[in-house]
Amino acid sequence: EVQLVESGGGLVKSGGSLRLSCAASGFIFRDYSMSWIRQAPGKGLEWVASFSYNNNYETYADSVKGRFTISRDNAKNSLFLQMNTLKVEDTGIYYCVRGFRYFDYLYDYWGRGALVTVSS
Amino acid sequence: EVVLTQSPGTLSLSPGERATLSCGASQIVRNDNYLAWYQHKPGQAPRLLIFGASTRATGIPDRFSGSGSGTDFTLTISRLEPEDFAVYYCQQYGISPPTFGGGTKVEIK
Numbered sequence: 540e541v542q543l544v545e546s547g548g549g550l551v552k553s554g555g556s557l558r559l560s561c562a563a564s565g566f567i568f569r570d571y572s573m574s575w576i577r578q579a580p581g582k583g584l585e586w587v588a589s590f591s592y593n594n595n596y597e598t599y600a601d602s603v604k605g606r607f608t609i610s611r612d613n614a615k616n617s618l619f620l621q622m623n624t625l626k627v628e629d630t631g632i633y634y635c636v637r638g639f640r641y642f643d644y645l646y647d648y649w650g651r652g653a654l655v656t657v658s659s
Numbered sequence: 660e661v662v663l664t665q666s667p668g669t670l671s672l673s674p675g676e677r678a679t680l681s682c683g684a685s686q687i688v689r690n691d692n693y694l695a696w697y698q699h700k701p702g703q704a705p706r707l708l709i710f711g712a713s714t715r716a717t718g719i720p721d722r723f724s725g726s727g728s729g730t731d732f733t734l735t736i737s738r739l740e741p742e743d744f745a746v747y748y749c750q751q752y753g754i755s756p757p758t759f760g761g762g763t764k765v766e767i768k
Binding site for chain 1: 693695697699702703704705706707710716748750752753755756757758759760761762
């Protein structure tokens with residue numbers, strides 16, 4: 540059974556940092572692209588960043604570029620999101636998601652999410 | 660980026676009724692059909708329902724169907740079951756950045 544479990548969320552002040560982790564199980568982690576998707580309170584879904592499986596290529600939303608870094612440890616079946624210079628508008632639930640087949644941006648499994656709250 | 664506009668914002672229906680949700684793209688999506696639909700219930704992980712505009716994901720009941728191409732897409736739920744009341748998002752996944760529509764909430768009337 541595919542499982543994605545996020546951790547590392549919490550409350551942080553504006554300008555601070557947090558590191559999210561995602562523990563993956565039930566599939567061959569190194570064979571799949573992985574991404575982070577977020578949802579601000581009362582809002583829709585927003586793509587944050589992706590890490591392609593086949594060329595180690597990272598892509599970022601303009602809203603987080605230069606502040607967030609996505610990384611992965613295939614030996615530990617883990618995905619990470621280092622978030623620096625956090626802003627109030629970064630508040631939301633952050634989902635770890637798996638790419639479907641060879642697609643970087645289509646997602647077939649989602650974690651339950653980690654809550655990040657950035658206060659002013 | 661490709662902007663996706665979903666309508667209506669809220670759909671109030673009774674169990675057993677048919678639901679028709681629309682998603683319009685600001686430009687033609689890649690391959691005319693790189694469009695997916697997700698179901699999202701409060702406190703749960705979103706679930707992939709449809710990809711390629713019309714292909715059901717594994718385990719998705721056949722009361723869910725997707726149609727459309729280019730810029731206009733539709734998700735139809737033929738007969739609403741109690742567990743279908745949720746928020747539905749469309750997403751294009753062919754052009755970076757991937758984008759989501761604002762969502763349609765299907766609520767019990």
